[in-house]
Amino acid sequence: MATYLPMLNEVERASIDERQPLPDRYRGLDDEQMDRRIAAARATLGSRLLILGHHYQRDEVIKFADYVGDSFKLSRYCGTRPDAEFVVFCGVHFMAESADVLCAPHQKVILPDLAAGCSMADMAEIDQLEHCWRDLEAMGIDSVIPVTYINSTAAIKAFVGEHGGIVCTSGNAAGVMTWAWGQGERILFLPDQHLGRNTAYKMGVPLDQMVVWDPNEFDGGLAADEALAATLLLWKGHCSVHERFTVQQIALVREQHPGVRVIVHPEVPWDVVQAADDSGSTEYILKQVRESAPGSIWAVGTEVHLVNRLAHEVAPGKTVISLDQLGCLCSTMFRVSPNHLLWILEELVDGRVHNQIVVPEAQQHWVRVALDRMLEVV
Ligand code: SF4
Numbered sequence: 617m618a619t620y621l622p623m624l625n626e627v628e629r630a631s632i633d634e635r636q637p638l639p640d641r642y643r644g645l646d647d648e649q650m651d652r653r654i655a656a657a658r659a660t661l662g663s664r665l666l667i668l669g670h671h672y673q674r675d676e677v678i679k680f681a682d683y684v685g686d687s688f689k690l691s692r693y694c695g696t697r698p699d700a701e702f703v704v705f706c707g708v709h710f711m712a713e714s715a716d717v718l719c720a721p722h723q724k725v726i727l728p729d730l731a732a733g734c735s736m737a738d739m740a741e742i743d744q745l746e747h748c749w750r751d752l753e754a755m756g757i758d759s760v761i762p763v764t765y766i767n768s769t770a771a772i773k774a775f776v777g778e779h780g781g782i783v784c785t786s787g788n789a790a791g792v793m794t795w796a797w798g799q800g801e802r803i804l805f806l807p808d809q810h811l812g813r814n815t816a817y818k819m820g821v822p823l824d825q826m827v828v829w830d831p832n833e834f835d836g837g838l839a840a841d842e843a844l845a846a847t848l849l850l851w852k853g854h855c856s857v858h859e860r861f862t863v864q865q866i867a868l869v870r871e872q873h874p875g876v877r878v879i880v881h882p883e884v885p886w887d888v889v890q891a892a893d894d895s896g897s898t899e900y901i902l903k904q905v906r907e908s909a910p911g912s913i914w915a916v917g918t919e920v921h922l923v924n925r926l927a928h929e930v931a932p933g934k935t936v937i938s939l940d941q942l943g944c945l946c947s948t949m950f951r952v953s954p955n956h957l958l959w960i961l962e963e964l965v966d967g968r969v970h971n972q973i974v975v976p977e978a979q980q981h982w983v984r985v986a987l988d989r990m991l992e993v994v
Pocket residue numbers: 672708733734735736737767855856857858919946947948949
């Protein structure tokens with residue numbers, strides 16, 4: 617069977633060279649055995665270990681997480697546990713990179729499977745961004761502030777930090793964009809065109825002030841006057857999981873569940889947000905559903921593991937279903953299996969560190985600048 621390997625940036629490629637495949641002795645273990653051994657390794661490592669689990673992670677892994685949250689919230693937990701020498705990040709590559717930047721120098725961040733990438737982050741490569749920047753300059757387009765979603769590589773964040781830009785999350789994108797428009801005439805938003813468009817539209821920016829920059833086209837596929845007239849340049853990238861949600865699914869769920877409220881993540885396309893009742897980050901979705909009235913029915917447009925956990929967690933009488941009736945799974949996040957977690961932990965017990973994520977020193981500085989700007993403005 618073919619193995620999915622995302623497009624890799626320089627740091628990932630270097631890491632992959634050092635990657636070891638999951639040893640055979642960790643394959644085919646039964647669930648009970650794995651649970652018992654993971655718990656034992658965890659107990660042996662004690663406070664030297666911190667396990668972080670992203671909301672989209674599978675249940676068999678998330679049950680061992682010390683903290684569960686979105687990518688930025690998780691990265692910040694490192695600072696609350698300076699005693700944790702090993703931070704095992706059950707998420708995807710760019711999240712572990714952010715954690716490495718935000719952790720103290722003595723903390724080692726580990727991604728249980730280095731092939732756990734992110735299709736969205738892979739859609740903006742550093743050489744494409746450098747090219748874009750040169751093209752914009754050549755087209756006479758200045759006063760551009762780069763804004764990158766946290767779902768991007770460290771190399772992209774570093775470029776953004778070095779060029780006066782800033783990082784955002786799905787929860788604070790509006791505040792960040794307000795800041796950026798205060799610094800320059802236009803924003804280059806990457807890598808997720810949908811988050812950029814949905815956020816700006818909600819802020820009152822008309823669609824005709826937004827254009828899409830296609831990194832695979834000459835001059836981004838734009839004429840200079842088109843780019844010049846825009847206040848928002850949207851990088852042509854998306855999340856392959858959230859792009860699956862459609863207006864037709866919303867019509868169907870409304871027909872099947874009268875009274876349903878549809879809430880979606882802003883990584884879904886613009887027309888889907890318009891057809892939904894509400895939209896917001898994973899933390900916002902959790903809050904709205906948890907605080908809703910008894911008897912509420914929710915159709916949720918985000919990754920299926922979060923939706924299923926929410927469905928089990930809500931009080932009896934509330935109903936939570938996935939907007940995509942076939943389920944919408946992040947396949948790269950799913951690569952982090954309990955087998956990988958067990959292997960990583962047992963090796964740590966024996967003094968061996970595998971799959972450590974290290975952001976190069978030169979990038980660390982500018983990534984931190986871009987992140988610090990975000991923390992100052994929102
Ligand atoms: S859900 Fe989408 S953006 Fe999030 S990690 Fe998976 S591919 Fe990346």
